[in-house]
Amino acid sequence: MSLWTAIYEQVRSRRWLLPLVLAMTAGLSALGALKLRFTEDVFELLPQNDPTVVEGRLALARFRALERIVIDVEAHDTAAVVAGIDQLAAQLARTPGISKVTSRLSDDALVDIAQAYEGKIPLLFDEAMEADVERRTTSAEFTRRLQEFVDSAEGKGGIQATTAQFRRDPFAFQELMLRRFDRLNSGFEARLVRGHLISHDGRHGLLIAEASVPASNTREGRRLMAEIDGLISRLPDGTRARVIGGHRSAADNADVIESDIKLTVATSVLGVLAVFLLAFRSLWPFAATLCAVGLGFGVAMGAQGATVGTLSAITAGFGAALLGIAVDYTIHLATAVSAAPAGSAADRVRHALAHVAWPNGMAMITTALALSTLWASRFAGISQLAEIAVVGVLFAFLFAMLLGPVLLAPFARRPARSNPLEAGVRLAVRSRRRWPRLPLVACALATPLLALGLMHLSIDGDVTHLDGKSQSTREAEEVVAATYGGATLRRTLIVSSGPDLETALLANDNVARGLRAVSAARFESLAWVLPARQTQQANLARWRAYWTVERIETLKQRMAGVRVVRHTDQGERPVSFTRERVETYFAEFFATLTPQGELPHLDASSLRGRPLWDLMRNFVAESDGQVSVATLAMLSDPSESEPGSPAAVTLEGRRLAELKAHAPAALALNRTLFASHIVQLVRADLFLLGGLSLLLVIVVLWLSFGSVADVLTALIPVGGAMAWTLGLMGWLGISFNIINTLVTVLIAGLGIDYGIFVVQTYRDSSSAQDANSRVIKAATGISAAALTTLFGFGSLALAAHPALFSVGITTTLGVLSALLLSVVVVPGVMERRLFSAGSDHV
Template identity: 25%
Template sequence: MARVERSLGSLAARSHRRPALALAVAVLLAALGGFFARTLRLNANLVDLLPRSFESVQDLRALEERFGALGWIAVVGEGGDAESLRRFADDVAPKLADLPSIRFVEKQRPGAFFRDKALYFLSEADLREVYRRLDARLQWEKARANPLYVPLVDEPAPSLDFSDLEAKYGGAAGQRLSSTREDYYLDPDARRVVILVKPEVTSADLDYSRRVVDEVQGLLTAQDLSKYGPGFHTEITGTFQKKLDQQKQILRDIAVSSAVATALMLLYLIFHFRSALAVGLVLVPVGAGLAWTYGLVGLVYGQVNLLTGFLGAILGGLGIEHGIHLLGRYLHLRAEGEHSEQATRESFTHTGGAALVSALVAALTFFVLGTSQLRAFREFGVIAGIGMVVLVAAYVLVLPALLGLTARWGWRPRRAAVSPKESSMGRLLVRHRVAISVVSAVVLVGLFTQMRRVKFDYDFGTLWDQDLPSFVLDTQVNRIIGYSQTPVVVLTNGPEQEHAMATALVERQREQGPDSTIDFVASLSSLVPRDQPRKQQVLADIARLLDQVPKSRLTPRLREQLDQLREQTASPPFTRDDLPESVRQQFLGRHGVPGSFVLVYPAVNQSDGKAVRALAREVRGTPVADGGRVAAAGESMVMADILEMVTHEAPLILGGTTLAVLLAMWMTLGGLRIALLCMAPTVVSLLALVGLMPLVGLDFNYLNILIIPVLIGTTVDAGVHLLTRLSSPGSDFVAVYSETGRAISGGLLTSALGFGALFLAKHPGLNSIGVLACVGFATNLLVMLVAFPAILLVLSQRKRRKHRAELDTAAKERATPAPGPEHATRMS
């Protein structure tokens, strides 16, 4: 480590002597970085968070190749009466279907068709039960009509109530699709009608999504809506519009949050150094390092994801922390009369060594996070780890060169830019170290007892802004439709396997009973019942009985039911080709090729992580005849895999991060004891943070959980800076605390500002990262500057007393004369 520190000092001195060459290299690298970063784009697609080797991702890709787009564009007409809403749907649907990017349009439910064919969905045994009940009632009626019949007992009329059979088949696909008498997707009370538009390509392709939504919006804008009533207007929602709104929100969050964070960091640096030039000296190396880092990102990845899009602000905050320590030490040495080059060498030898250790430890933490299979975490870890090393390199190259130029121009730091020799907090810690240690220990123990109350929020819905207009309208559209617009799709090979899978899923749903997460199962095989010719014969028998039932003795409601039953018995058998077009087209693959799959409509909220995991287990656990796996595709399966992965990886990453940081600090600092001491405030503050979370209403979720390993790597450097300075020979606690504590406060504050950029995000998931990070840094600051120094003072005082007692004992032993021969004889 000593050699590394001397090398850093030499490199810094060389840049100081040759500033033009160092800055030319820095500018060239920054230009290359800007060139490669110019095409970076944001990819917020949920599916791309998982590796391509995952079954849910492979199944989803296979589904998109065979079936095309998942989800819909929902066109909503609002503000007319029921008849006007129907006319709007009839007028606009054909025009939407003619758009080049649209596969088909659905404006009506297939309810009338399935109500007409309802009896074919009953088993032959249940149809014969219908016949038996009708025949029993008919015989009872005939007996009562005979004047010579004398009943021996007063028995009630055999029931014609078929509600038990309706309940038995109420969850079948045909019955669910025909569950309402209104064939349009219409809500007369809300004065709203829905038209479902199916594009060709998946919503994951945001350029395509934007183009097809613009086509639909352009067509609607061109319509004369006044003929449907005053105030009639249209809105768009559905999967495609929601993805675009999410993308737009995240881009806005990145721009606004990064700008505000930069402004806040700039204001703090002005307050910290009281010098505009000093602020520039800190920011220029950070800017160069970020340009180099994002150039590498553009070269390797070509895009940023939901998390890495904010890394500019985060790395900026972490990088400024190094600048505060390095420039603060330089200014302090210059104020003591050191020459500029010697002050630069000294700053980068000692403070620079501590900065390198902290940067390497932070980078190692990020690299451990980079081992995650979750792509968002992996890319965040790799890019942040590289960025930490690059920022230190930028400081070694750029800051000494800038200092060399300012020295040539005759700049000398003002006293206002240098921290005072002593601080009142440092003197207070020395004077009341025991009391502060006791109070700190009580508070920390109290927080530790609350750790068991912390929770993990499994609700994905809390991670998206549910107040976005498209999200609010989508919820209302789902209510009108009556079931989820985004079913899970089980891929099969051929009609026989499709029928077997649909049957197995229905059977599993019945086994689960009320605990089932499945609403209903639909497939072409389930929508075209088998054994229709035999069932038609039973229906003919039922029809003959119905003609003989005396209507005059029936209630009006029962007569209406039997009239409907008579119409259904006259319905002929049907094939797949007879199904309504709105049904058949849902089961066709891309370009009209017949598909082979089963649609599983969830009965649970697909934002509920626990429910989604239960749905995945239920669907994937369905037994398959050939013993193979269930190929289930859909965003629900992806979300379930994300939660499973986070649950599995979190303890491994946390343990790996802690161990890696401890080993790295042991190696670089040269001793296990000093490494453990440097890590102590970080570990204690993290435990206190977990205990504090339930008290302030914070929960973990699958995004903000990454803050824990990040805090390990980004807060441990404060202990390194403080202990390395205190361990120097002849160091004075108050003086070191005043200088280093001020730098630690500034470093942690700028780091918090970097993550605090996410605090300004409207995206709830990103916002939760910013909130938890800020609370974590604040907790670490209190532990680092209050509890930890007080305990160190108490321990050092005890150590000095013990050492003084040992010296006094040794002095007494030396002062006592050794026993002579005469004394020894008397003793014997």
């Protein structure tokens, strides 16, 4: 008597034993599961000790101000845009869930900037300002400004400068300094019109709202987006608005996932029920399968809660998907029961246990070993997946072998009857035996052709491509990117931190120097207008060193040599200055070039309470006793290389490395480089995990079969299905990503299970006729298991969400490939190996 038959006899004689075991297991699992805390942070899936991942995660954690709601208002002219912005801003300020709205730089702020920065140009005189001053203090520039001043005095337009302003600042150094505030557009290329951020064409304007709820709170986020959409609908005719940001993306994802779940769950349930009814004409096998897999998953969740306590929600979802492998154990048991000789229900169950215990156990061991290799993954989410999947598969197998025989007893009482699925399998087997070489030749020819698609297979490491944003949101992002700079949404985030604002600003100044040194295309930073006190002192020293007696004398001579024209009733009259007149007329200006004593510094702490701080606050964040200052930089220009191309990756990687050499303490997150790094990690994981799992499976199969030929034959569904699936993905243009990579484990697990069952069926057969009868039953069970998986997880191919679709289409290709190879190729190979031509004997 086998082990499982003996256990079955004990369960039959002690009817209280199984309910007690199940109750204790369910109770302990529930206690553990209650301790489980689910996380939604995508970074939880990534390698936790990888420097690039750690740095990117810290950068986002320290600067949460990037989680904002950005609204683009479009109208036919600037006046209508401004009116639309003001209307939305007033309504958003009263909307629950919105903590702050930034729609314009107030008049008070503009006046405040002019007052606070009056005469402060020496404190901002860095290398970039020195170059600007050098370009501005030329004879040609002074000629232009003098002519504008003369024309304005005559009412001919121009700069409309007053005499006092011109005498105090003939080269408009104050304007040069105030233009630096244009570099605080938080990544958006725009101009200030009446304090509003307006696009260069005047037809778009921005307002930025900060929510009091995080984007990860999808329930509140969806409510907030609905409120904002309602406000937008009340804009005047001809004015429209677009909303982008984390909250919009999260709401879109929630909407599309909810819709996909309704569709795929309905398809899955109906499809699986149809398969069970076709294969068994009874719902008892369905109930047994559901209980075994459900209890296995429950134990896995309970063990995770008791031992670790946290789990990524995404990992849990894919853990449940991988447990789809475990449905095979109960299905094969039910198939064996239906194929058992006539007799009592207990006898038929015993017969089934005797026939499937060994292949079921082998399938479970090989699958568990293959899944255990996921522990070697660099990705934390995949390592967690190993813990869930291995425990789940093990206990699903145990429950299938313990609970399955009991729940299948009513099914065993029914006489064996043919079913449509078995009839279809019988027809396929008959056709294969009639033309034995045809399927083998067809598959042999198809495999290299499909494998050529591997040359076209790509790995997409950009997690944003798995975002389920709606088409309207994607179009809105494209409009914003095109309107406010093509690389607006592709900036590099660089975060400098310290225990106080002054320390953080000093580190931020170091980043700005590094960006200039590496020739970054452009960047927005507080370093332009609010350097640290130490940097201001260095700038002042540079100003004094720049304006030497010789340089000032040269400038005076240059100004004295300028001639412009004044228009009078008597005609044009020349206007010029003598050397002495230059010195007396512009005495106040020359005094600013050589300031005496110490200038009052720009004090960051005192600016916080002033109106101008509204323009700076988006660059500063405080949390956990740390003050962080952000810089948004374009490391390369689209004219230098195509964004996202290998050339762009190389260029930005080199510049970021050079920047880190200048500012090693800064944290940086570059989307292009981050995606490229993830691609490298995924590629390395594929080879590592694939090699380990294949090695372990081969060892176990060898120990079990003791025959190289049997081992290789059992591996045909694994190797063939992987080659076919990956090749088809390449031909169809479906990329590998961090999500559908996990499906390869599912395909490998299913393939090895199917291969073991077919090979073991032939090993247990005494003749070709016996093998033919047995393989029909085995292939029926394999077909039922494959169709169940196909409907259960392949139905995700109907989903609109990119991540779910990628899983669904990959699963569909893999399961169909493994099924075809298992029921067509493996039997053909085994028959040619074991039975000589025209002989029925082994």
